[in-house]
Amino acid sequence: MSDQVTRRAFLAAAGAGAAWLAADPELVRAALVHARNVIAAPPPYRFEALTAAQAADLEAIAMRIIPSDDGSPGAKEAGVVHFMDKALTTFAADQKAATLAGLADLNKRAKTKWPGTTSFVALTPARQDELLKSIEGSEFFGATRGAVIVGMFANPSYGGNQNQVGWKLLGFQAHGLYQSPFGYYDAEARKGG
Amino acid sequence: MQASPRITYPTSTEVDFVIVGSGAAGGVMAKELSTRGFSVVVLEQGPRLLPSQFEHDEFKYMLQNGISNPSPVSWRKTEKEVARVGAGQLLYARLVGGSSVHFTANFWRLHEIDFIERSRLGSIPGADLQDWPITYADLEPYYTKVDWEVGVSGEPGPFDPPRSRPYPLPPMPVKSSGVLFERGARKIGLHPQSAPMAILSRPFNGRNACQHCGYCMNFGCEYDAKSSSLASVIPVAEATGKCEIRPNSYVRKVELNARGRATGVIYFDAQKKEQFQRAKAVVLCANGAETPRLLLMSKSNRFPQGLANSSGLIGKTLMFNVGAGVMGLFEHPLNEYRSIQVTRLSHDFYDSDPKRGFYGGGGIDARFQQYPITWAFGGLAQDAPKWGSAFKQMVGDYFNRTMAIAGHTTSLPVPSNSISLDPKVKDAWGLPAIRVTYNDHPDDLKISQFLMDRSMEILDAAGAQKKWVDYGVEPATFTAHLLGTCRMGKNPKTSVIDIDHRTHDVRNLFLCDGSSMVTSGRGQPTMTIMALAFRAGERIAGLASRGEI
Numbered sequence: 001m002s003d004q005v006t007r008r009a010f011l012a013a014a015g016a017g018a019a020w021l022a023a024d025p026e027l028v029r030a031a032l033v034h035a036r037n038v039i040a041a042p043p044p045y046r047f048e049a050l051t052a053a054q055a056a057d058l059e060a061i062a063m064r065i066i067p068s069d070d071g072s073p074g075a076k077e078a079g080v081v082h083f084m085d086k087a088l089t090t091f092a093a094d095q096k097a098a099t100l101a102g103l104a105d106l107n108k109r110a111k112t113k114w115p116g117t118t119s120f121v122a123l124t125p126a127r128q129d130e131l132l133k134s135i136e137g138s139e140f141f142g143a144t145r146g147a148v149i150v151g152m153f154a155n156p157s158y159g160g161n162q163n164q165v166g167w168k169l170l171g172f173q174a175h176g177l178y179q180s181p182f183g184y185y186d187a188e189a190r191k192g193g
Numbered sequence: 194m195q196a197s198p199r200i201t202y203p204t205s206t207e208v209d210f211v212i213v214g215s216g217a218a219g220g221v222m223a224k225e226l227s228t229r230g231f232s233v234v235v236l237e238q239g240p241r242l243l244p245s246q247f248e249h250d251e252f253k254y255m256l257q258n259g260i261s262n263p264s265p266v267s268w269r270k271t272e273k274e275v276a277r278v279g280a281g282q283l284l285y286a287r288l289v290g291g292s293s294v295h296f297t298a299n300f301w302r303l304h305e306i307d308f309i310e311r312s313r314l315g316s317i318p319g320a321d322l323q324d325w326p327i328t329y330a331d332l333e334p335y336y337t338k339v340d341w342e343v344g345v346s347g348e349p350g351p352f353d354p355p356r357s358r359p360y361p362l363p364p365m366p367v368k369s370s371g372v373l374f375e376r377g378a379r380k381i382g383l384h385p386q387s388a389p390m391a392i393l394s395r396p397f398n399g400r401n402a403c404q405h406c407g408y409c410m411n412f413g414c415e416y417d418a419k420s421s422s423l424a425s426v427i428p429v430a431e432a433t434g435k436c437e438i439r440p441n442s443y444v445r446k447v448e449l450n451a452r453g454r455a456t457g458v459i460y461f462d463a464q465k466k467e468q469f470q471r472a473k474a475v476v477l478c479a480n481g482a483e484t485p486r487l488l489l490m491s492k493s494n495r496f497p498q499g500l501a502n503s504s505g506l507i508g509k510t511l512m513f514n515v516g517a518g519v520m521g522l523f524e525h526p527l528n529e530y531r532s533i534q535v536t537r538l539s540h541d542f543y544d545s546d547p548k549r550g551f552y553g554g555g556g557i558d559a560r561f562q563q564y565p566i567t568w569a570f571g572g573l574a575q576d577a578p579k580w581g582s583a584f585k586q587m588v589g590d591y592f593n594r595t596m597a598i599a600g601h602t603t604s605l606p607v608p609s610n611s612i613s614l615d616p617k618v619k620d621a622w623g624l625p626a627i628r629v630t631y632n633d634h635p636d637d638l639k640i641s642q643f644l645m646d647r648s649m650e651i652l653d654a655a656g657a658q659k660k661w662v663d664y665g666v667e668p669a670t671f672t673a674h675l676l677g678t679c680r681m682g683k684n685p686k687t688s689v690i691d692i693d694h695r696t697h698d699v700r701n702l703f704l705c706d707g708s709s710m711v712t713s714g715r716g717q718p719t720m721t722i723m724a725l726a727f728r729a730g731e732r733i734a735g736l737a738s739r740g741e742i
Contacts, residue, residue: 065580066585067581067585070586074585132580136579145580146570149570153565153566153568153569155249155252166565169588170593171589171592172593175406177404177406178405178532179405180367181369182527182528183529184526184527185369186368186369
């Protein structure tokens, strides 16, 4: 096999997250820059494709995919919901109907399971997880996960990955210039002669 | 290199050679012909980019076709099926320098055995395995030319074929993945070696040494340290004042006259307007998919099945190089995102061994495989958490402690595996899309499994805390290696080109790229494609000088 990572990228772009991964980079960049600007401004946030309620639910999903509850930044701090909102009016406009349907379905499931539920975002995190587990094979969930990953880990020059929160999570740096030794084992080998 | 004023030729000028493609083969061919005094026009599908335009942008280059070909490809397993777009994909770059710009720069020579496996092993059921009409000894001087003219870093390994000159540059510094690979491989009795790479470990021929930025595979090198044709031979060709590299020129047909001679090529310019470039001879270096496609599109009364296709073999015996990949987690940080993809490999299993019970051989190498988006998307094990706190924790904790080991194998030449023209799907120029028909020979999957098992043993022996399959033994649906579709041979009935790379059917039409290869080697074909182009360029120039074209 020549390039596993490229194959992985191909599978990702052909799979559930396709709409988010197989887009024109400049449009993705525009959506991520939008997200950055929105987050930098004081609330209340304005949404273009989503109602405030829909945005709150979508953000709640994103926050369960990459939570912030361990004290380190997650999808919320990366501004993922604003990226998605912008994308749904531009390069992922054809995903808007599916996204809204996915949100509606999720709320229906929530209300059936726990009568009296007002919305997904109002559920406890444990219940949100339980519900998401039941739809994790769905296209809606896969697409949302794809968007979260792009928003969290794409090059900060796109405007997402705010303050490199995604890259810091990985310990990935992008100085562009490195010298040997690069890691623990080659440093150790060098010391050992 | 000092930039000299670049020559341009009007399309009405009959140049000595028009070359289609400017990649590993086309770039070398342009240099070899123009430095011998011939006038040359190179037509390249894609744009010309400067090194400063190559960005560190995973989304653009890995997930989007930043510099790779965006045209649709349809795919099927057998000839009985209707091929589907999206069922598989070919990866190649579309810019001046071709795929030599974005390749990983693994740079293995073929071994002596690759040229003579048919006579050593006999026929293999389900395949049309043949010897090459040339031997390793015939090609060795040209491998050496590649080493010294293009720039290769390495040191001899225990299984290497003979070389007439040492490497021009010492090996690249070893990474943690290389150290661990070496440790594990030695423990299980293997003989790991430095990986030969077309990346400069020291400044060479006026180019910079590698700065270890970590963006090799799928990216262009902004330091000119990767030995692409764009960084190495194309400037030499242009400095002759005889060679024009014409970007944004997409060739759709090779024209033939009533006497059966090629007269030039029709291409679309940047405005999608048709142009005709006249030439005394045509050399196709468009890659193992685009070269057969162009021939199949160049139908005429004389060649109703496609140009130079009296054998019916154009596009047939498509080969890839397959293999499986595994990942291992270690205690300390490896920081694999720094520096080049590969620093150590094993060729212990290069040769086919009848004791294994199947045909095939290959190499195993230690790899860096994780850029952030694709890592988060699918780098963890299949059964790892895909979202939530556990996912976040694992994706972060594992990133710098993980390395990959990949197998690279033979692909048998199966006659029904092919490149053909899709009857319905068109590209953005209205031309028939490439249709791939590919069904792995069972022995190719067996050698993939064999090397994957050895890779897991190496990870264990190196002390991996965890290991998982990144890419298992599955039918091929993806490749960057496009080989064997216009094979070289002496018999016009069983091959497409002769030992001079001249088509058996058309005296002034030559083909040189991965399509020329008779067997697949064990992976990493670019070195061989460049060596073939140095050899072919010299021979074609000789024919032209003697008036034999």
